[in-house]
Structures are given as structure tokens and as C-alpha cells.
Amino acid sequence: MSSIHFFRLLILVSLLLATLPGFAQEANQIRGRVIDHRTQEGIANANVLIQGTLRGAATDENGHFIISNVPAKEVIVLVIKHMGYAEATKSLKRAQAGWENVEIALVQTALRVVNEVVVMAERSNEAYLQNALRSNPDGGGRILRDLPGVQAVARAFVAFDPVIRGMKEEQINVTIDGIKVEPACHGRMDPATAYVDMAELDAMTITKGPFEVAGLGAGLGGRIDFAKLRPVYQDQNALRLTGVAGVSYNSVTAGDKEHLRLGMSTTRLGAQVQFSRHVGDNYQSSRSEVPYSAFENRHLDAMLGVRLAKHHELRLAHYRSDGEDTGYPALPMDTRDHKARLYGFDYIASNGPLAVAQFYLKVYHNNISHVMDNLNRPAAMMREMTVLGETETTGGDVAAEWRFAQSDFKVGLNIWRVFATARRDMLTKSTGMRMSSLMWPDVTMNSAAAFAELGHDFNAAWRITAGTRVANVESRAAALSPQFLAFHQFSNADLAETDIDANVRLKYHAKPHWTMTLSLGRGVRPAGHKERYGWYTINQFDSYDYIGDPRLKAEKNVAVDLALHYQAEKIQLRVQPYYNRLQDYITGDVREGLSPQSMGARGVKIYTNLGSARISGVDVDLNWQLPAHLTLFSNFSFAEGRDLEREAPLPEIPPLSTLTGLRYVSPGNLFWLQCETRAARRQDKIAPFAGENETPGFTVYHLRGGVRLGNSLQLQSGIENLTDVFYHEHLDRNDIPQPGRNFYVKSVLHF
Structure with missing residues (x-):
């Protein structure tokens, strides 16, 4: 288009x-x-x-x-x-x-949740999120594919890297409770979602486009924050203990998932601990078993809240995630071990001195390690390969907000520091020769940003919000190889830059059912450590080794978004067209005469900036309450990307996709039934120069249902991919097929 x-x-x-x-x-x-x-x-x-x-x-x-x-x-x-x-x-x-x-x-009561997935949706007050959550009963990362304007790249059966309107990886910010998480895998097989179990979440916040300046901002294309459960306090001075236990089984992986959540609360203390374990064998497509797709993941989260006094609260959090023997069918290697340790401290106060309505302080730290090897693959008989990646991130936010009769004003600071290193070790069996190289040469990146946002209500119908963010980013590599320096013909790769984001949003409550929001924004995204300093890092999208370039310019995006929202008693409709004009878009350029170092790589590319590109499209979402306790829900997303320098399509743009279904909820909410279909159009607007192939369209059908037994027990079951369709997602690597027909059952007990 x-x-x-x-x-x-x-x-x-x-x-x-x-x-x-x-x-x-x-x-x-x-x-x-x-x-x-x-x-x-x-x-x-x-x-x-x-x-x-x-x-x-x-x-x-x-x-x-x-x-x-x-x-x-x-x-x-x-x-x-x-x-x-x-x-x-x-x-x-x-x-x-x-x-x-x-x-x-x-009035406070015991923590009792009928369905943790539905509660997360209710807290968001977004119908499209409710629909997506009901369509993903295990809270897996596949939920991202059922949200309008959002897609995902499958990194493994349990790790999905978010994509917002064709923007991906470093172009968007993905956080866990506001904590910046930097993947440790050189091929990004461990996105932030690998360290989140969706069943643990309190809410999911999505910003589509460069329209947020607080905290980390929205980057070039948007932001997703996964908010964990919050402490619960009691109304009376008594100790209360609560718990939730659940188990589920999926036939397609012969796998199971168990989770347990325990809570303790008084008038001043609130604590929660949650553990989950998800294990599965190689999954089955509609035609055969998909090799190297087994997995095992464990999550353990703990949070303590303390009410110091009226309007003052402290929160301490520790999140940890462990995985072993996780297969990647699109790669020649598997994860032997990965570990994530996240620590967070929050202080929240309201009605403070200097007329501050809200004050917020956050400090966090995390360590992530990721080990991959090919020891279980046939290629290991000739050459063994191991890649160890580690990242360490420390950061924080401080913000204050003032509210007046018709205006509000927020200012704050955001800082973070990332250290990243990755090493590749190879052993050639026939000669006994060992070789080692740094893929990320002990890179350190520091950022300090200040932001401000002003909102004003002209009257009950009109509101304007404007914000800006100024960030200084510095980067250096302590262990650059002589080969890297000689390749780029310079002796010092340290650099610093200043980036400015800004946006303005005009919101109008039309009469009586319509809300219209026009958003204009400018987002800037500095090149990441892999793009600046990477040395022969494999990209599984095009199977090329990539070499970084410290002189890369920051990507820039000027975006326009028009959200039209109609909300009546029984119907909710949202139509959201958008346009992004990108400058200095970062991509790869083939360098002839260089030999790849990674197994299976077909050549070498160097990261470079394009002159300009554009991404435009529209998101539509419908939720309609019909007679007889029925609800019709539907959404579709369309995006088109264009490389304006090559006059060719941009790579990795998702095709038009839709989720449509009909749900029945019995009076009294005793049971519910749902049938739905998910479909994607054939994607023939591809970039052959980037190694992209056409993807056939597909349509799959699902049946789901649930029943509540008393006040404590809930059962769910369903059939996914009812007609056992063989298909694959356009954004997934190497045409790896999706799961075939799957029978699942899930039970949740509250005590």
C-alpha cells in the first residue's frame, strides 16, 4: 500500500x-x-x-x-x-x-483470584488484552501475537521477542517492573520475556510509538512493561495467609507447568512468593516432531512491601529465572544453561512536601548469563563450539509529579549502566586446534537522561500533553581486538552522543461516544553494543555473521498516530492508523571477501545506516456484547515497511493478521465457552537482499472453555489448532513450523 x-x-x-x-x-x-x-x-x-x-x-x-x-x-x-x-x-x-x-x-479482604489471567486483563481495562489473555491460558509469550499492533519472534518454545508495528529488538524498550533487562545471548535467544511468566503479572503496559518520555522512554518504536504482582495489605491488625496453586498439561509438548503463589499480609507488611516450573519435550507440528525444541524453565519471585506511614511505601523485589537444555530448532546450537537475577527497590510517596502529589524512586540491578553449545548436534563430531554471554545492568529512576486544578506536571531523571561480554570457544576435533574470540569485547554503555511532561485540560472535552527527554549516552569497549581496530582503521572506539525525544498528544472527547487522540512524536535510538562492537555475531534471520561499527549514527523516527475510539454500552471499537518516517535506519551491508566464523553462516555483513525508511499501517480492535450472554471480539493489524533508499520493502515486517472469536459466559460466571480463529495473510512484500523469503498465509481454529467449582477451584481445557494446520510465522527463523493440534487442561486452586 x-x-x-x-x-x-x-x-x-x-x-x-x-x-x-x-x-x-x-x-x-x-x-x-x-x-x-x-x-x-x-x-x-x-x-x-x-x-x-x-x-x-x-x-x-x-x-x-x-x-x-x-x-x-x-x-x-x-x-x-x-x-x-x-x-x-x-x-x-x-x-x-x-x-x-x-x-x-x-474494604480489604483475602487475596483470592478467580483467574489470575483475567484479573490481569481487568486491571488493564482494555478489552483487547482480555481477549488475548483468554486465548493464552498458560500466560505464555504467544499472547503478544494476539494483541493489535504487536507481534513476536519465537526464540524458543517459551521465549518470544516482542515486535511493535514492525519495530523490534533495540528499537523498542522492554522492561520488567521498570527494570531494564539486557539479553546476554549473542543471538538474542534470551529476550526479556524469557525471564517472565505471564501468569505472575499484575498488568502489561504497551506504548505503540515514541510517545512516552518518563523512565526509559519509548525508544524508537514503543515500550512494553511487564508489571509483577504488588503487595497486599490488610484492613485490620491481623495476620492473613493466602495461596494459589495450579497445574496444566499440554499434549503437543507432552509437557506440564506447575505454579505456586503464597501471600502474607498485615496492616503494614505485605509479602508474596511465587514459583513456577515449565517443562516440555520436542513439540509436534502437524507433520512431524520438531527436533531440538525441548525446554525447562523455572521462575522464583519474591516481593516485600512495607507501609512506613500514611502515603509512604517501600517495596523490595527479587526475581530469578533458570533454564537448562533449552533447544532452538532454528539454530545449530542450544542453551545449556541460563540464569537471570533481578533486584529492585521502590519508594513511593504521595502528598509530600513542596505540594508534590506523587514521588517515585526506583533502584535496580540485574545479572544475566547465557551459555550455548552444539554438543547435542551432529556438527559437534567435527567441531565443538561454546558461546558464553554475560550482561550486568544497574540503573534507577526518580520522578516527582504536581497536580493542579486543570494541569499536571512531571519531571524526573533516569540513569543506567550496562556491561556486556561474550566469548566464543571452538575446538576442531581432527586437529585438536582450539580458538577463542571475544564477540562482545567487554563493552560498557552509560546513559543519563532528564525528562519533563506537562498535561493540561482545557475543559471536559480537550486535553493536551507534551513531553521531552534529553539523554547523554556514552560507550566504550575495553578489550577490542587488533583485528577489529585494523578493520575499521582507527585506534579509539570510545564515543558519546546526546539524543532528544519529544512528543505532543491532543485528546478530544467527542460527543457522546467518541474519543480521538492525535499523537506526534520524535524518538531517537542510539546503536546498541552489538551493533557498535560485535565481532562475527550470527544473525539467524539472514544467516550472516555481523561486524559492528562504532561510528553508527543513532536511528531517528518521526511518528504520527491517530487513535479513534468509539465506546457505547455494548460495543467498543478502536481504529488506529499510524505513520513512521525513519532516518539512519540500522541494517546490514554485505562485505565480499570476508569469511564467516559462525557455523552455518553464509557470509559477512557490517552494520550500517540507511538514508531513510518508512513504516505505516493501521490497528483495529472490536469488542461487542451481543444478546444471550455472547461477546464478539476481533482485531486486525496491518503494517507496511519501505526502504526508501533501495526502493524495496523493509525486512521483517509482519503480514496482516487477525484474531476473531465468539465467547459465551453463563449467568453467574459459572462457566464459559469460546471459539476463535487466528489468521495471517501471505507475506509477499519481502526483502530478498536481506535473505527474506515469502510466507504462505494460514488460518487456525481454537476451542476453549472453563468452569468454576465453588469459590476455590477452577478448571480450563481446550483444543488449539483444531484442524491440525501446518504453518509457520513470517517473523520466525528458518521456516520452523508452529505446533500442531494441542489438547490442554489447567486447574487452579485457591486456599
Whole structure:
């Protein structure tokens, strides 16, 4: 689709939407606050919904919420939910100009979750996330493929590297509770999602595009943050113990997963410990077993929260992940061992001195190690190869926010330091010759950034938000080889640069059901340590060895995003076209005459900057409550990338894909049934120069269901890939097939 056709489509869609009934009617709002019954403190991230509709809002850090486009009813009933509190309702009689200063007090109760996956979705208050979570009952990384505008590259059966609108890897920021995680594998077989079990999460926050400046910012193309569970406190001065245990089985891997969560809470202390283990053999495609795809992963998380005083809280967290003998069918090597240790400290305060409404301090540190070898592969009979990678990341954030009658202002600092090293050892059996080389030569990168964001409400309909971020990034390599220096013909590869991000968002609550948000943003992404200093690192997308270049320029993106959101009593529709114009896009350029060093590599490329490129597309999401307790849900995503220098498609752009289904929930929520289909169009807009091949389209069907037995036990089961279709995803490496027909069962017990 050309840019001219894209904007014609955008204008046509906008005109059609604007003509729908109710577009020019007057809107009402409900403004209020959710508080703790005992402490009278605001409760953050509570979910406030209008009963019988899809309309609602999540509370901010101080418990405030705004619900726009309230239905024209004489009585409105609000339903308020938050993990660790009893569900509450509040009836409001019709007010001509809306409701102001509505206050709802929640009473703490035992931590009892009907379905941890659904709770995560409810906390997000996003229908599309609810649908994706129900379609992934084990909370695996495949959930990313069911979200509009989001895709994923399978690094193994349990590790999925996120892609946002065609932006990937270092172009987007992926964090765990705001913690920067740097993969230790030279081929990025251990993205941040490898160290997260989705069943542990409290929420998932997704920013699509360079429209966030706080913390690490949104980078070039967006940000995903996986938020773990938070401490729960009690209303009365008594000790309360809770627990959740679950087990599941999947036939396609003959694998099982077990998880256990224990909680302890008092009025001032809240602690949670969770353990999960996921094991599977080589999975089955519809045609045969996929070799070297077995896995074993374990996660152990602990979090302690302490209420120091009113409006003051400390949180200490330790997350650890271990894996052994994880196979990569797309690679000539497997993971022998990987370890991740994450440590976090948070201090949160509200209503502080100097009229600070919210103050936040975070400090974190993590170590990741990753060992790969080919000892289980036939090639090891001729040459053994082992690659050891290690990263160490330390960082922190500090931010303060002020709120006024119609404005809010936030300022903060973000710093981080990354150390990365990777070594390759080879042994040739026939000669006994050993060879060792540094693929990442003890690289250190430091960043210090300051950010500010201002928001202003002109009235109940119009709001503007503007933010900027200035970052200074320094990098150096302590162990550069003479070969690397000679190749680039310089003696010093240390460098520093200053990058500036900025965005502005204009939001309009149209009348009465529409919200429109126009976002303009500029994102800058400095080259990563692999792109600057890598030495013959294999890229499994095109099977080339890559050499870094310290002189790479930072990638830049100027983005436009228009979000049109329609929300009535029974229907929720979001249409979101976007356009990205990229400068100095980082890619690989073939260098003839150089011999590869990695097994299976077909040549050598050096990282370089393109002049310009573009990525444009549209995301659509629909959620419609039908009669007879039925819900229709559907989303689709389309993206097109163009290399404007070569006049050719950009590589690794996902094809048009869709998730559509019908769900029935019985009265009283005793059981539910769901049928769904996931489909992707044939991807023939490819980049042959990058080693990309066409991918056939596919359509797969799934059946799912669940039943609640009393207040403590829930059972789920289903059939995935019902017709046993043979297919593969375009972004996955080497055309590795996806799993065939899979039967699964899952049980969760609360005690």
C-alpha cells in the first residue's frame, strides 16, 4: 500500500466514523476517587466499570478516575474491583452535567483470584488484552501475537521477542517492573520475556510509538512493561495467609507447568512468593516432531512491601529465572544453561512536601548469563563450539509529579549502566586446534537522561500533553581486538552522543461516544553494543555473521498516530492508523571477501545506516456484547515497511493478521465457552537482499472453555489448532513450523 493510498484510506475511515450517530451529542463524565476504607488513602490501578457496559477507567496513583461518555440512564451503577479488596458497587442518580467528586471506599479482604489471567486483563481495562489473555491460558509469550499492533519472534518454545508495528529488538524498550533487562545471548535467544511468566503479572503496559518520555522512554518504536504482582495489605491488625496453586498439561509438548503463589499480609507488611516450573519435550507440528525444541524453565519471585506511614511505601523485589537444555530448532546450537537475577527497590510517596502529589524512586540491578553449545548436534563430531554471554545492568529512576486544578506536571531523571561480554570457544576435533574470540569485547554503555511532561485540560472535552527527554549516552569497549581496530582503521572506539525525544498528544472527547487522540512524536535510538562492537555475531534471520561499527549514527523516527475510539454500552471499537518516517535506519551491508566464523553462516555483513525508511499501517480492535450472554471480539493489524533508499520493502515486517472469536459466559460466571480463529495473510512484500523469503498465509481454529467449582477451584481445557494446520510465522527463523493440534487442561486452586 503506497503512502498516498494509506492516507486516502485514513481520510475515508475518518469521514465514515464521523458520520455515525451520536457523534455530535453532548457528553457526560463521572469524576471520582477510590480509597482504602481504613486508611482513606487513594488506591492505584483499581478498575471502575459502568455495570452492563464496556465503559470504565483505571484509577491513577492517587486513586482518581474519569469516565467519559456516560450512558443516558436515570441510574448508573459502578462496579469497582481491585486485587486484595472486596468488589464494590455504587449507584448514582442521573445528573444533568455529570458527576463530580464521587468517592468509593473499598474494604480489604483475602487475596483470592478467580483467574489470575483475567484479573490481569481487568486491571488493564482494555478489552483487547482480555481477549488475548483468554486465548493464552498458560500466560505464555504467544499472547503478544494476539494483541493489535504487536507481534513476536519465537526464540524458543517459551521465549518470544516482542515486535511493535514492525519495530523490534533495540528499537523498542522492554522492561520488567521498570527494570531494564539486557539479553546476554549473542543471538538474542534470551529476550526479556524469557525471564517472565505471564501468569505472575499484575498488568502489561504497551506504548505503540515514541510517545512516552518518563523512565526509559519509548525508544524508537514503543515500550512494553511487564508489571509483577504488588503487595497486599490488610484492613485490620491481623495476620492473613493466602495461596494459589495450579497445574496444566499440554499434549503437543507432552509437557506440564506447575505454579505456586503464597501471600502474607498485615496492616503494614505485605509479602508474596511465587514459583513456577515449565517443562516440555520436542513439540509436534502437524507433520512431524520438531527436533531440538525441548525446554525447562523455572521462575522464583519474591516481593516485600512495607507501609512506613500514611502515603509512604517501600517495596523490595527479587526475581530469578533458570533454564537448562533449552533447544532452538532454528539454530545449530542450544542453551545449556541460563540464569537471570533481578533486584529492585521502590519508594513511593504521595502528598509530600513542596505540594508534590506523587514521588517515585526506583533502584535496580540485574545479572544475566547465557551459555550455548552444539554438543547435542551432529556438527559437534567435527567441531565443538561454546558461546558464553554475560550482561550486568544497574540503573534507577526518580520522578516527582504536581497536580493542579486543570494541569499536571512531571519531571524526573533516569540513569543506567550496562556491561556486556561474550566469548566464543571452538575446538576442531581432527586437529585438536582450539580458538577463542571475544564477540562482545567487554563493552560498557552509560546513559543519563532528564525528562519533563506537562498535561493540561482545557475543559471536559480537550486535553493536551507534551513531553521531552534529553539523554547523554556514552560507550566504550575495553578489550577490542587488533583485528577489529585494523578493520575499521582507527585506534579509539570510545564515543558519546546526546539524543532528544519529544512528543505532543491532543485528546478530544467527542460527543457522546467518541474519543480521538492525535499523537506526534520524535524518538531517537542510539546503536546498541552489538551493533557498535560485535565481532562475527550470527544473525539467524539472514544467516550472516555481523561486524559492528562504532561510528553508527543513532536511528531517528518521526511518528504520527491517530487513535479513534468509539465506546457505547455494548460495543467498543478502536481504529488506529499510524505513520513512521525513519532516518539512519540500522541494517546490514554485505562485505565480499570476508569469511564467516559462525557455523552455518553464509557470509559477512557490517552494520550500517540507511538514508531513510518508512513504516505505516493501521490497528483495529472490536469488542461487542451481543444478546444471550455472547461477546464478539476481533482485531486486525496491518503494517507496511519501505526502504526508501533501495526502493524495496523493509525486512521483517509482519503480514496482516487477525484474531476473531465468539465467547459465551453463563449467568453467574459459572462457566464459559469460546471459539476463535487466528489468521495471517501471505507475506509477499519481502526483502530478498536481506535473505527474506515469502510466507504462505494460514488460518487456525481454537476451542476453549472453563468452569468454576465453588469459590476455590477452577478448571480450563481446550483444543488449539483444531484442524491440525501446518504453518509457520513470517517473523520466525528458518521456516520452523508452529505446533500442531494441542489438547490442554489447567486447574487452579485457591486456599
